[in-house]
Amino acid sequence: MLLHKHLTPELKSRLERLTTRNGWTLRKTIQSGLDHGDSQMGVYAGDSESYALFSPLLHPIIRDHSGHDLSGHTSDFSLDGLPQGDLDPTGEFILSTRVRVGRNLARYAFPPAIGARDRAALEAEVVQVLSGLRGHLAGKYHPLASLSEAERLELVHHHVLFQQSDRFLDSAGVNRDWPRNRGIFHSADMRFIVWVGEEDALRIISMQPGSGLAQTYLRLQTALEQFDGQLDFAQDSRLGFLTACPTNLGTAMRASVLIRLPHLSRRPDFRARCARLGLAVRGLHGEHSEARDGIHDVSNATRLGVTERDIYEQLRTGIHALMEMESAARKRGHPKVAPGN
Structure with missing residues (x-):
């Protein structure tokens, strides 16, 4: 540690x-x-x-x-000159795509330290901004404490309901006063989601079935542009966007795909191969979960010292490489992949 x-x-x-x-x-x-x-x-x-x-x-x-010297952080959401086509148009490998960022508000304490009165004020401020979203981002806010069983089951079905935080966050104080003044906002098509009051004040999420990484990324960018001038996010010139857990500093962005790699993932060096591509691997249901049927959650490993554009480019390149390795392994009909593939 x-x-x-x-x-x-x-x-x-x-x-x-x-x-x-x-x-x-x-x-x-x-x-x-x-x-x-x-x-x-x-x-x-x-x-x-x-x-x-x-x-x-x-x-x-x-x-x-x-591994970053904390010399400074730069944000860059541009995709100019980068490929934006569908990574897996046949749906052979990629089940879904998600890009999220964590954000805290500058004038409030973060969830580990925030008091009950400020938590309520923060929720009200954020919900007012969310209610002004228009177009494909428009949606509905659900306070966790007032969810009916039918609403809860619907959100569980769509894999967007966040639960009481884990033991690490419990010790940090994040779970105090649960579930008051916490909630979930989602668009009508469930492709844009905001968690209020989880590990960070906001988790802003863009997601969709399939492999449309550029679409998912650009939807998030559009949402953040709409928040600009309405919500003052906590940030620092050296550390980037400030988060409760220091692992999320910098872009505070996690871009990921659920990807089916049954042959490649049997290799003992599977995670090491992903690491060499700048990728981190989780189980089917995220951190601290297991893979099933060769399905893994694969995302960028680095958030600090890189831009959002860097994350997009590295994830796209890395996922393309993993799909090629998996294809080679399937053609051989053997779980092992020769070095260099």
Whole structure:
């Protein structure tokens, strides 16, 4: 765990007397890591100020995890000059595509630290903006606390209902006052979704069946442009968009596909091959889940030190390479793939 690597007794003594204006302390920053020895980083931020006040601990952890020197962050959503055609027009490999970003609002604490009154005010502010969306982004907001069983089952069916957060986030304080002032907004066609009050104040999601990566990406871009000037997102010139978990800093973007790779994924070096392509692998239902029938969730591995454009290009190139490897393995009728394919 990176927390234990970087938190020396001297640094602990130096930082444990500090508190942000929202009451976030070193102890709260590291509580999840203390509770769970299998945590990757072991730290969470309670607000924007956390990244400055506890930078002697957080910045080395972020550098170690990301490999980025924190010299600065640039955002670039342009796709000019990049291929935008369908990656898998026959649907042989890719089941669905999703691109999401995490966002927090600059004037509020993040979900681990936010108080009940501010949580309600944040929800009201966000819902007002969401209600003004037009065209294919227009939709309905569902407060979690008021969902009927029929509404809940419908959202579960469409794979968009988020549940109470995991044990790591529970220790970080994200689950306080559950489920009050949390909810889900979705467009009529379920291709645009916003989670309010999960790990970050907002998870803004574009998704659709099949392999239309460019369509999914551009829908998200359009939504973010509509939010511009209405919601002031927490961000930093070095760290990019500020998130509760430092693993999401930078673009805070995760672009992914559900892809069927039954032959290739049997190889013991499958995950290593994905890593060499700059890709991360999860199970069928995301983090901490297992694959089924050779179906994996494959996404960009890096969010900090890259642009949104970089993520799109790397994912597209990497997924194309994986499909070629899978095709080669199927033709051989053998689960192994020769080196170099």
